Amino acid sequence: xxxxxxxxxxxxxxxxxxxxxxxxxxxxxxxxxxxxxxxxxxxxxxxxxxxxxxxxxxxxxxxxxxxxxxxxxxxxxxxxxxxxxxxxxxxxxxxxxxxxxxxxxxxxxxxxxxxxxxxxxxxxxxxxxxxxxxxxxxxxxxxxxxxxxxxxxxxxxxxxxxxxxxxxxxxxxxxxxxxxxxxxxxxxxxxxxxxxxxxxxxxxxxxxxxxxxxxxxxxxxxxxxxxxxxxxxxxxxxxxxxxxxxxxxxxxxxxxxxxxxxxxxxxxxxxxxxxxxxxxxxxxxxxxxxxxxxxxxxxxxxxxxxxxxxxx
Numbered sequence: 522x523x524x525x526x527x528x529x530x531x532x533x534x535x536x537x538x539x540x541x542x543x544x545x546x547x548x549x550x551x552x553x554x555x556x557x558x559x560x561x562x563x564x565x566x567x568x569x570x571x572x573x574x575x576x577x578x579x580x581x582x583x584x585x586x587x588x589x590x591x592x593x594x595x596x597x598x599x600x601x602x603x604x605x606x607x608x609x610x611x612x613x614x615x616x617x618x619x620x621x622x623x624x625x626x627x628x629x630x631x632x633x634x635x636x637x638x639x640x641x642x643x644x645x646x647x648x649x650x651x652x653x654x655x656x657x658x659x660x661x662x663x664x665x666x667x668x669x670x671x672x673x674x675x676x677x678x679x680x681x682x683x684x685x686x687x688x689x690x691x692x693x694x695x696x697x698x699x700x701x702x703x704x705x706x707x708x709x710x711x712x713x714x715x716x717x718x719x720x721x722x723x724x725x726x727x728x729x730x731x732x733x734x735x736x737x738x739x740x741x742x743x744x745x746x747x748x749x750x751x752x753x754x755x756x757x758x759x760x761x762x763x764x765x766x767x768x769x770x771x772x773x774x775x776x777x778x779x780x781x782x783x784x785x786x787x788x789x790x791x792x793x794x795x796x797x798x799x800x801x802x803x804x805x806x807x808x809x810x811x812x813x814x815x816x817x818x819x820x821x822x823x824x825x826x827x828x829x830x831x832x833x
Contacts, residue, residue, distance in 0.1 A: 646675035654805045657812035664815055666692045667808070677805035684713040684737040686746065686807060690725075691716030693811050694753055694820045698722050705735035713737065725752050743806065744798035747782035748775040750810045754819040756781035766795030787813060 645662055646669055649655045658675060661667040666689055667675070691697060698719025703709060705728055709717050717735065720726065726749055728734050758777035761768040767790075771779050779798065782788045787810045791797045802810075814820060 645669040646673055648674050649677055649805075652677045652805055654809040654812075657808040658805065660812040660815060661689070661693075661808055664693075666811070666815070675804060677808075678803050680740040680801040681804050681807050682738045683735065683741055684710055684717070686741045686749070686802075687720055688713050688716045689807065690749060690753055690811060691719055693815055694719075696720055696723060703735075704733065706733045707735055707737065709735060709737050720749075720753075723753075725749050740801040741807075742799050743788060743796070743802045744771050744775045744779050746802040746807060746810055747788040747798075748778035750787055750814065751778040751781040751785075754814045756785055759784040761796075766790065766793075767797050771796070771798045782810070785813075 644650060644655075644659070646658065649658050652658065654677065658667070658677065662669070669675070696719035697715045698717075698721070700714055700718050702718035702722040703714055704721070705717070717737075726745075729736050729739075756778075759780035761771065761776065761780040761783060765783075775798075779788065779796075783796070788796070791800065
């Protein structure tokens with residue numbers, strides 16, 4: 522009796538101990554996750570980080586600053602500094618000076634020509650900007666009498682040869698003549714021979730020495746240039762003032778024509794205060810002699826010379 526009682530008591534104690542252990546382990550074994558009985562009010566946990574039960578629709582919290590649960594993949598809210606869509610105005614962050622380019626419009630660096638007004642177009646000759654006879658040179662250029670070289674130089678201080686002078690004066694007079702009027706024995710460039718023939722037929726000049734040498738590369742003197750221009754414009758002969766410095770150095774054959782050019786203001790004294798007639802004429806001085814006659818239309822009536830059928 523005593524042994525069985527003890528045995529029964531021991532079993533009872535073991536059963537009670539097991540029941541107690543089972544009751545203690547029930548909250549951590551998922552009872553709290555069990556759905557409450559219908560109609561039984563139950564306080565909801567206030568922890569916003571709790572994961573809702575599967576299949577239960579739940580309205581997410583509108584607070585975009587909520588930290589997602591660990592281990593979950595969540596798309597972050599759009600950055601408010603993100604570049605807006607095309608056409609939307611954007612204010613850069615404080616302290617930044619960035620200016621966003623207009624969408625679709627390439628940024629083009631302005632060129633110098635765009636900044637230069639059209640009224641101040643470049644001179645065809647960049648070496649005449651400070652030349653005292655710049656306006657005369659431009660008059661000849663605008664009339665097509667002188668043309669710019671590839672290097673855009675006029676060379677205003679350079680001497681001018683007889684061929685060049687004849688072509689420029691011939692263009693001003695529209696006196697392109699015939700090769701049959703060229704009786705000079707020395708060779709003349711093809712680009713000048715028609716004008717040499719035209720001015721020879723008009724008696725604008727004679728040859729050197731015995732009259733049959735032209736000297737196409739020979740530099741033209743101030744007296745020669747003044748005489749040829751005066752003859753081409755049919756200026757009335759004028760005597761030179763007796764007190765004019767250098768007047769006695771003018772060749773006899775050119776006295777009356779140089780006097781006419783001086784009276785018309787086509788030739789003036791040089792820096793030395795004298796006429797200096799035997800000094801080689803410069804291209805700038807040549808323009809100063811011819812341009813006034815072009816502007817006054819002294820060469821308006823073209824010189825009528827029989828056409829030459831031997832050259833185009």
